[in-house]
Amino acid sequence: MAVSVNEAVSTGPVRDHPPGARRLGGRSRSILEVALLAVLAVVMLFPVLWMIETSIKENRDVYAIPAKFVDFQVTSEHFKDVFVASGGGRSALSVSFLNSVLVAGVSTVLATVLGVPAAWAYSRFAVKAKKDQLFFILSTRFMPPVVVVVPIFLMYRQVGLIDTKLGLILIYAAFNLPFTIWMMKGFVDEVPAEYEDAAMLDGYTRLQAFWRFTLPLLVPGIAATAVFALIFSWNEFVFAIFLTSSDNVRTAPPAIAGLIGGTTVDWGLVAAASVVCALPVFVFAYLVRKHLVAGVTLGAVRR
Amino acid sequence: MGTVAVHGLCKSFGKVQALDGVTLDVPDGSFFVVLGPSGAGKTTTLRAIAGLEKLDAGSVHLDGRDATGDAPAARDLAMVFQSYALYPRHTAYENIASPLRARGCSSSEIAAAVEQMSSLLHIERLLQRRPAQLSGGEMQRVALARALVRRPRAFLMDEPLTNLDLKLRVEMRTELTRIHRSFGATFVYVTNDQVEALSMADQVAVLREGKVQQVGTPTEVYERPANQWVAGFVGSPPISLLACHAEGDRLVGTEGWTLPRPRWTTAEDGRPLLLGLRAEDLSVEQRGNASLSGELYGLEPLGDRTVVDVRVGTEILKVKARPTVTGTPGERLLVTVDLDRAHLFDAGTGVSLSEAGR
Ligand SMILES: Nc1ncnc2c1ncn2[C@@H]1O[C@H](COP(=O)(O)OP(=O)(O)OP(=O)(O)O)[C@@H](O)[C@H]1O
Numbered sequence: 001m002a003v004s005v006n007e008a009v010s011t012g013p014v015r016d017h018p019p020g021a022r023r024l025g026g027r028s029r030s031i032l033e034v035a036l037l038a039v040l041a042v043v044m045l046f047p048v049l050w051m052i053e054t055s056i057k058e059n060r061d062v063y064a065i066p067a068k069f070v071d072f073q074v075t076s077e078h079f080k081d082v083f084v085a086s087g088g089g090r091s092a093l094s095v096s097f098l099n100s101v102l103v104a105g106v107s108t109v110l111a112t113v114l115g116v117p118a119a120w121a122y123s124r125f126a127v128k129a130k131k132d133q134l135f136f137i138l139s140t141r142f143m144p145p146v147v148v149v150v151p152i153f154l155m156y157r158q159v160g161l162i163d164t165k166l167g168l169i170l171i172y173a174a175f176n177l178p179f180t181i182w183m184m185k186g187f188v189d190e191v192p193a194e195y196e197d198a199a200m201l202d203g204y205t206r207l208q209a210f211w212r213f214t215l216p217l218l219v220p221g222i223a224a225t226a227v228f229a230l231i232f233s234w235n236e237f238v239f240a241i242f243l244t245s246s247d248n249v250r251t252a253p254p255a256i257a258g259l260i261g262g263t264t265v266d267w268g269l270v271a272a273a274s275v276v277c278a279l280p281v282f283v284f285a286y287l288v289r290k291h292l293v294a295g296v297t298l299g300a301v302r303r
Numbered sequence: 304m305g306t307v308a309v310h311g312l313c314k315s316f317g318k319v320q321a322l323d324g325v326t327l328d329v330p331d332g333s334f335f336v337v338l339g340p341s342g343a344g345k346t347t348t349l350r351a352i353a354g355l356e357k358l359d360a361g362s363v364h365l366d367g368r369d370a371t372g373d374a375p376a377a378r379d380l381a382m383v384f385q386s387y388a389l390y391p392r393h394t395a396y397e398n399i400a401s402p403l404r405a406r407g408c409s410s411s412e413i414a415a416a417v418e419q420m421s422s423l424l425h426i427e428r429l430l431q432r433r434p435a436q437l438s439g440g441e442m443q444r445v446a447l448a449r450a451l452v453r454r455p456r457a458f459l460m461d462e463p464l465t466n467l468d469l470k471l472r473v474e475m476r477t478e479l480t481r482i483h484r485s486f487g488a489t490f491v492y493v494t495n496d497q498v499e500a501l502s503m504a505d506q507v508a509v510l511r512e513g514k515v516q517q518v519g520t521p522t523e524v525y526e527r528p529a530n531q532w533v534a535g536f537v538g539s540p541p542i543s544l545l546a547c548h549a550e551g552d553r554l555v556g557t558e559g560w561t562l563p564r565p566r567w568t569t570a571e572d573g574r575p576l577l578l579g580l581r582a583e584d585l586s587v588e589q590r591g592n593a594s595l596s597g598e599l600y601g602l603e604p605l606g607d608r609t610v611v612d613v614r615v616g617t618e619i620l621k622v623k624a625r626p627t628v629t630g631t632p633g634e635r636l637l638v639t640v641d642l643d644r645a646h647l648f649d650a651g652t653g654v655s656l657s658e659a660g661r
């Protein structure tokens with residue numbers, strides 16, 4: 001189960017260059033590599049850096065032309081504004097962050113709790129037209145959210161789920177479920193069914209056998225899958241902006257987007273809110289990075 | 304009590320017919336060996352008995368009661384898996400304890416039982432290790448211990464000794480036979496090793512391509528194989544088969560030799576036959592009047608004996624001889640045949656024709 005990257009990626013035979021040629025080839029290649037990576041890193045990281053800088057700049061430095069990259073006044077005002085309303089008390093943004101935590105967390109738990117047993121069942125049992133069913137499950141992810149958002153809006157209005165956290169939780173869980181089933185089926189396939197067979201002969205029921213012997217082996221896979229689901233729900237924008245409107249229901253992405261518009265835009269606040277929004281994703285990905293790599297390579301390399 | 308009876312088991316995996324009407328009757332307390340080559344359906348048979356395989360047809364009776372639809376846990380069986388199936392996150396101790404934990408035994412009972420089993424199988428030193436830290440043979444013994452720690456209705460063992468070295472295997476064979484006797488329990492034991500089957504079994508069922516070829520005691524299977532295939536599979540070196548037909552009071556070989564027709568054959572003249580001769584029923588010494596002439600093809604010294612390959616026409620006879628025998632390839636030889644112990648098979652169907660007359 002715990003396949004390290006080194007095991008998963010075979011390095012292949014070592015070529016036998018004469019030492020001089022190898023060093024030369026190695027150096028010129030690495031220079032090119034470093035240059036390309038540097039360009040890529042600048043392109044990718046500059047917006048992030050800019051966001052972080054803006055979030056801690058005094059307002060007049062934010063609007064300074066030419067832009068100040070280093071010699072600006074540092075302030076924590078913007079971060080305070082993210083959480084505390086101008087008149088004191090809780091800000092609308094901080095409520096939206098709490099909403100995001102709730103919606104992303106619960107929808108991820110829901111998708112995991114439903115998806116893991118489903119994946120187990122698809123892996124272990126002879127299900128009629130299994131391939132077709134699995135393809136159907138995956139196909140629900142083919143369509144971009146924008147395409148289905150209008151019908152879902154109409155359905156939600158009928159059943160009274162518009163502008164509710166429950167509505168968002170359900171739609172995110174529904175979107176994450178196929179992904180969870182597919183990811184987890186790969187992980188379950190890796191665990192020999194004979195552990196469960198042995199457990200059943202020991203005297204456990206099938207469900208106990210799954211719970212006690214297979215599930216613990218799936219934890220890394222579940223962690224990787226749940227992080228992906230969590231990040232999807234946390235970042236989701238389209239459904240959130242269409243299906244919710246009031247401040248006490250809104251999640252962070254539409255709330256931050258809502259700061260832009262109006263006559264003046266408080267870019268410092270936007271940047272600070274964005275930093276706060278991005279932080280959990282960074283932290284989570286960092287915490288489970290080992291599992292993530294194992295999970296992703298397992299899912300990708302096998303078969 | 305512990306009788307296991309399966310009737311008409313059928314199971315196919317896609318196009319592969321793994322079991323094709325397997326019927327077995329395992330008496331209480333017997334050491335019942337299922338013998339067959341790789342892919343014969345031995346594992347599938349055991350899994351069917353254990354309730355791990357959904358059957359296409361057939362029934363499983365345990366202690367006379369129909370258990371075909373019962374859950375594995377309800378069948379009260381223990382199994383040693385061919386792949387061991389030891390829980391990877393548990394220590395050897397926890398693996399062995401698992402059947403007792405599942406059935407709610409107290410920790411002191413468990414500790415006592417595990418200790419007893421581990422000393423019996425010489426794995427006391429290994430109890431705190433995980434399966435990944437064990438060698439194949441050690442894992443196999445832990446798997447055996449996990450099965451033997453409880454007294455179920457019957458034990459199912461899927462090639463439990465194949466990964467042990469020869470010395471340990473012979474030791475464990477004796478040990479298992481002893482355990483079987485002292486437990487008085489029913490063992491259904493799967494192997495592809497005929498020596499294991501013949502030395503341990505009360506009864507042997509020979510399985511091939513999902514069909515039972517013959518059921519009988521080891522002696523019956525060896526001395527009176529039901530067909531040409533069983534004769535060829537059981538016995539080492541393998542039985543030699545010579546194409547021939549009966550002609551009056553003689554057997555005439557396709558390669559031109561003649562032998563007196565055994566008294567017990569009832570085969571009509573001219574019907575294509577196969578004469579089966581085991582190495583120990585042949586001799587390169589002049590002993591009787593029934594003999595075949597051939598040339599020395601090769602010598603296989605095996606320590607306690609030498610197997611002499613004798614070429615008769617295009618066919619090879621394997622002859623058991625004293626270890627001191629010598630000769631040069633190409634040398635003419637007379638092979639004496641003990642016709643009373645020979646076998647005749649129908650060349651078309653392979654069915655034994657020896658039984659009727661004997
Ligand atoms: N889960 C399965 N899916 C597909 N085919 C299977 C499966 N299990 C067994 N088979 C096939 O059924 C046949 C019998 O398999 P089985 O495992 O019972 O053989 P065996 O006698 O135990 O062989 P071995 O001595 O190699 O263990 C084989 O041809 C095998 O390929």
Ligand SMILES: [Mg+2]
Binds near residue numbers: 345346347
């Ligand atoms: Mg097998």
